[in-house]
Amino acid sequence: MIAIDSMMVCLDLSDIDEVLVRFTRSICERLPVKKVYFVHNIKTTELSDEFREYFGDLNISNEIEGNIADIVTEHFANCTEHEILVSEEPNTEVILADLVKRYSVKLTLLGKRMSDKSTGALGTKLLRILPCSVLVFPETARFDIANVLTPIDFSDTSVHALRLSKSLADQLGLNLEIIHVYKLPTQYFPLISEEKATRKAEEVVKGKFADLQKRHQEIADVPYTLVRAAGKTVAERIYMQLEKGKHDLLVVGLKGHNPIPSLSLGSVPTELYNMDIDIPLWLVYSEDVIK
Template sequence: MIAIDSMMVCLDLSEIDEKLVAFTRSICERLPVKKVYFVHNIKTYELSDDFRETFGDVDLSKEVEANIADIVAEQFAGGCDHEILVSEEPNTELMMADLVKRYKVKLTVLGKRMSGKSTGALGTKLLRILPCSILVFPETARFNIASVLAPIDFSDASLHALRLSKSLTDQLGLQLEILHVYKLPTQYFPLISEEKAIKKAEEVVNGRFRELQKRHQEIAGVPYLLVRAAGKSTAERIALQLRKGKHGLLVLGLKGNNPIPSLSLGSVPSKLYNMDINVPLWLVYSEEVIQ
């Protein structure tokens, strides 16, 4: 069973905060969550001279905390135990990473505005630095999740995400679909028949699925789909399947085995995060990777 002892919600005082807090409440209604931390960091060095001159010695932290408290009171009614944390640190990412370690946060919820409204720079940094799983909620997403898409590449990270997806769908009574995107070595066409290459590739992948189902009986009955990349990236094919299958949640595993932080996120999760997809994206680490 999936249970979350500690969850962090990153707020930025934008219009998405209300949706993010309401989404957090819906998580608490569906899953056992012990405590939620609503977090905001004030970068005081970014405040203009005009602001300082106009408002003088106003206690900005207290004002921000009061603003967040109003949103929480309105959108989190009936939620679990919670606390509001407002800080004034020069580096937001490091501050939040410290909170994750200090409060043993298992899941961070992060809002995402569409690309025309935001560069997504802070979100990308948080994905790379936070030592916990992250649930990204786009501003256009909905709360009523009925089905989950779990793409796998047969790596340990994707299999961990698949097992979590199966536990989640069993726990909440949701539908689950597994997706694998495969590519053909097109440099050998027309030396070999494209039709034969597709048939052979799908035979190999189907064999890997049969072996996977033998090792993990719990997913034996879960439907899976093979999709050829066919000139598109894996991330683009996943995004297309999301829209086609009308899924409400995308779950991806993060490897986290690269010693260089900027490279540890992986190309597919990074590309999907930067796309304007309309469903929540759950990026999960295994406990072994986090440790």
């Protein structure tokens, strides 16, 4: 069973905050969450001289905390134990990573605007630095989740994400589908028949699925789809499958074996995050990777 001891919700004082708080309530009503931390960091380097001149000794932390408290009271009150944390630090990513460690946060919720409104730079940095799984909620996403898609490449990372997805589906009565995107070694065409290569590739992948189902009986009945990349990236094919299948949640495993943090996220999760996907994206680290 999926249970979340502590969850962090990152707010930025924009209109998406209300949406995030309401979605947090939706999560807490469906999953056992012990405590939620609503957080915001005042980036001190962005406070202009004009601001300081006009407002002087104004305690901006108290003002912001009060603003967040109003939203939480309206959309979250009496739902789950929670706390509002407002900090004043020059580096938002570092202070949020510190909060994750300090409060043993298992899941962080991030809001995401469409690309025409935001570069997404901070979100990408947070994905690389936060030592916990991250649930990205686009501003256009719905709260109701019925159909889940999980890509798999047969790595330990993706198998962990798949098993979590299956637990979530069983717990909440959701429909789960697996997708595997495969590529053909096109440099050998036309020496090798493309039709023959495709048939062979699918035989190999089906064998891998059969072996996976033997090792993890709980996913034996989960339907899977094989998709050839065929000139598209893996992320692009996953995106096309999302649109085709009308899914409500995408669960992707994150790599963590690379000692260089900037390279540990993986190219597919990075590309998916940067797309204008209008459903929640759950980026999952295993406990072993986090440790």
